[in-house]
Amino acid sequence: MNKAHGFVMYGAEFSLYSGKLRSYLRKKGVEFTEIQPWLLTYKRFIVPRTGVRYIPVLQTPEDDVWQDTTVIIDHMEKRFPQPSVYPSTAKRRLAALILELFGDEWLLLPAMHYRWNYPEENQPFIYREFGQLLFPRIPAFMQRRLGKKLGDRFRDVVPRLGISRATIPALESWYEDLLGELNQHFRSHDFLLGAYPTIADFGFIGPFYAHLYRDPTPGKRMRESAPRVAAWVERMMSPQAVSDTPPVEAADEIPPTLMPVLRRFATEQLPVLADTARIVDEYAEGIGTDEVPRFIGMHRVKIAGVPAERLVLPYSLWMFQRPLDFWRSLEGEDRFRCTQLLEEIDAAGLFDIKCQHRLKRENNRLYLETSHPPASANSHLAKKPKAPP
Ligand SMILES: N[C@@H](CCC(=O)N[C@@H](CS)C(=O)NCC(=O)O)C(=O)O
Structure with missing residues (x-):
């Protein structure tokens, strides 16, 4: 149990990324208090301390305040390295990083569709x-x-x-197929990569808990058609931490039942990421300012195989830099094994996307990496700790 008192999570049951962080803290055995932020909490604490209006936010015992689940998890992994949520072997680690990105940024589609439609x-x-x-x-x-x-x-x-009358039928049947694949997978495995939760599971639990499990319509469907997926959600959200003993990693293998899910990343999300990289590069070469906006116009993409217009989301590209950087850092046997994996999931051609202009995240905003945030970029963050209301 990672006993360090005084972590406070600001989050909500219905919020997608709050589910991701709550699950992570529970599985890691971090003791924390959860506060549901109301209007004044945003006004007096979240906005002044983070500069943005997002949840979840984590406040440490030293009064550091972090936003963004990926950033928070990486800070916490440094503080509580065992058991790590990042697999130690190359192929499994690459798969885990890809699946975090897929869960966080692409499974948002069925989550938003079933909640609002x-x-x-x-x-x-x-x-x-x-x-x-x-x-x-x-x-x-x-x-x-x-x-x-x-x-x-x-x-x-x-x-x-990109969720419209044209794409909804294909998106629904896509999601039902995905549920079927996961239901099959959880027949033999407790978590996505096997016996213990990794960053892949935390990427998936965001959309799978708050929206797809907890909202009435998709929740009912999941429990009826994919009960093992519902049971995995319950495992992920249960207060029970995973054991302190670092799990002994099996050989660097991906469960075969996970391969169809990885292929979905390659055929669905990867082309959209490649086009996002192209648009961010154009933006950077053109009139772009150092700070990259949350959306850069719209692009033509395919959703579940159907053409659609969709917002260009630079944040997804920032997330994609994680598996990409990891893959580029590999040499020798690890590189060879990961290349094989990318070939097996049909991602080899696109995975080495040219990102001429990398993105970095500072003060909870995105910037072009070649640029420096203006000196005033910090000025939106309150320096003095403020007591939350
Ligand atoms: N990628 C961020 C996203 C945080 C986020 O989008 N949170 C949602 C709630 S789940 C939010 O606060 N949205 C407010 C908005 O979009 O204005 C993370 O991992 O924390």
Whole structure:
């Protein structure tokens, strides 16, 4: 048990990335308190200390305040290295990094679709949750009204992710096939890469908990058609930590039942990442400023094989740099084995994407790596610790 008192997580049950962090802290056995941020917590603490309006946020006992689950997990891994969530062998580690990216950034599609496109069952539930979180002290009917106002901001993003009348049938059958593959996988394995959770599981649990398990419509479907996936969600969210003893890693092998899921990354997400890299490069060469915006226009992509228009998301590219950097750092036998893996999942051609302009994350914002954030970039962060309300 990683006993260090005083970690505080600001997060919500219905928030995708909060589920990822909560699961990580529990599996690592980190003791923490969770605070549900309401309106004033955002105003007085989250925004001044992080400069952005995202959850989850983790506050350390030393009063460092971190946002972004990937960054938080990497800080925590340095502090609590055992048992590591990063496999020590090359092929498994590459697969884990790819699957974190796939879970975080691509499984957002079914998550957002099922939450927002089944209004009768889901929306009263989710509007109430938004309202209760942000305005806990007002009457229920007002909570629902204000919760709707906030929820609709998320709902309005759905079509801009490429989820439309044209893509929905293919997206649903794609997701059902994925559920089937995972259900089959969890017949023989407790977690994605085998006997213990890795960063791959934490990438997947975000969309799979808050939206696909917990929201009424997709939750019912999952429990009925893929009960082993539902059982994995419950394992991932249970308070029980994994053992302190570092797991002895098996040979550097990927469970065969996981290969279809890795192929989905290669055929679906990878071409979108390649096009994002091209657009970020154009942006950097053109009028681009040092800070890279959250969205750079729209691009034509395919979703579940169907053409769609979608927002260009530079953050996904920042996440993609992780497996890419790891892959580029490899030599000899490790490089050979990972090349084989990429070939087996049909990713070899595209994986070595040219990212002429790398992205870096500073003060919770994205910048072109060749540039320096302006001196004023820190000025949006409060220096003095403030007590959360
Ligand atoms: N990639 C970030 C994303 C955080 C994020 O997008 N959080 C959502 C809730 S799950 C949020 O706060 N969104 C507010 C918004 O988009 O304005 C992470 O891993 O923490």
